[in-house]
Amino acid sequence: MGEKILMKGNEAIGEAAIRAGCRHFFGYPITPQNELPEYMARRLPEVGGVMVQAESEIAAINMVYGAAGAGARVMTSSSSPGISLKQEGLSYIAAAELPCVIVNMVRGGPGLGGIQPAQSDYWQATKGGGHGDYRMLVLAPASLQEMVDLVRDAFALADKYRNPVMILGDGMLGQMMEPVMFKDEEVRELPAKEWATTGTRNHPGRNVINSLYLQPDRLEAHNEHLQRKYAQMAANEVRYESVNVEDADLVVAAFGSTARIVRSAMEAARQEGLRVGLIRPITLWPFPEEAFQQAAKTAKAFLSVEMSAGQMVEDVRLAVNGQKPVYFYGRTGGMIPTPEAVLEKFKKILGGEA
């Protein structure tokens, strides 16, 4: 369908998932992502799918484990406190190598926090919020159209690597409305999954979905296999957008809706003759290290702007590796940085006051 429709971010994810062939959704309500399960509850039965409101987030993620193990294209969504509850399940899913998509519309934390937007689950998403050595691909859209496109890619990447993929948004992206277009053909045939419990047609015996390895050498071998897979993901799947970096004195890192605020501030700065550029990671893991390493050759300083107390800034520092100073500006608790305050920070850094 080439027609634009006006959607809320949460609804757009739902429709994009359905068009990507997702027919199973398991969730539990929490603000500010409720429109997504609501949308799925309304739409999935129309296309022969199933939406279950589980008794808890923990139940929902384990239903995802089951459905993914049976070869289904499956999704769950929540917001920060609910995503914390899912961490055990995510670790199991990563260990059992099950493809699925998890959406986190981040809200202010820690604890129950509030219901306004935040990005303070960056560490949880990119460093493995659950136990053990595992990785998730983490995609961070900045517009609703990009969200729609990334949801489709997320399912394909999940299948390609047999790995969970997280869409990390924030309450603002979930709640705001923008026109979106569903450009791609609807997915009707899913790739064959011979590893799944349902994939035994062409070979004898059973497929077992499991994450328990009691013999340490077997577990180590499994870990080595996973690490090789993560290295492949890191080598092949980095995505970022880079704007005005070539001549920039100050290179700013920002993702998601914060990147749009930084972009406004950057345009204002350029009007005033300040050479500011933006690197917007689209994959938060794998992090676009190389983009920062390259920029460190020409830029004088870096700044990370986040709706957190400073999380992604650590990855920027690791990438820049001491070559140039890396500054931070953030708001927390659901407060949103203003373009004016961000511009002020640019001026301080470029004026040597930061």
Add this chain to the structure above:
Amino acid sequence: MLPLQISLKGLTELLSPNKRLVFFVGGYGSGKTEVAVNYALHWSHQTTDLSLVDLDIVNPYFRSREQAQLVSRAGIKVIAPAGALATADLPAVPPEIIGVIQDTRRKAVFDIGGDETGARVLGRFHHLIPQHEYEMWFVFNACRPFSRAVEPTVALLHAIEKISRLSVTGLVNNTNLMQFTDLSLLQRGEAVAFAVGEAIGVPLVMNTVACTLVDKAAAQLSAPILPLQLFMKRPWE
């Protein structure tokens, strides 16, 4: 505060409703808040004792209470959950609402939450609302996923009437794609609106059109136009 150089056909009548209570209901994300805030601001030029009641208890963001300062400056009393409740998504209904409904000298614009879920809150007041003193206007946007055709729009309208135990008395065509709105889209929206109106025997009371498009739209649309200033901005705008 709204620069209106052009005289729009039917606008004066539109802003002198015969009823003192105007409820804006409609689908989730149909634009009720933007319409309610604009309508209240326009109406405030022609009347006194006007309140804007934020009865949206289903939406966590982008509610009319966020425009409280602007609306208060126009002399409109804002009634919405205060303090910590203002940023919550709790079914908190301020007690002053009953005063507005019962005091026949006062007028009010009500911004109701979306879908039948959002309209449920009206049912709690229906026994206090006199039949002849209210308008209930159904806002819809033909670019929203569940309002693109007549049938689902009518079904939603009936669901809202059932749960609120009030009757829709008029339609508001708020068809838009934000910055991508053009004349042909406005005309398509009006056509859907007339078809919905015909199906249920309710008039199209207004088209809402962004100020920048009003000039051109005036010649193309048949129902009155309410010029919209867009207040619900995102942080980078």
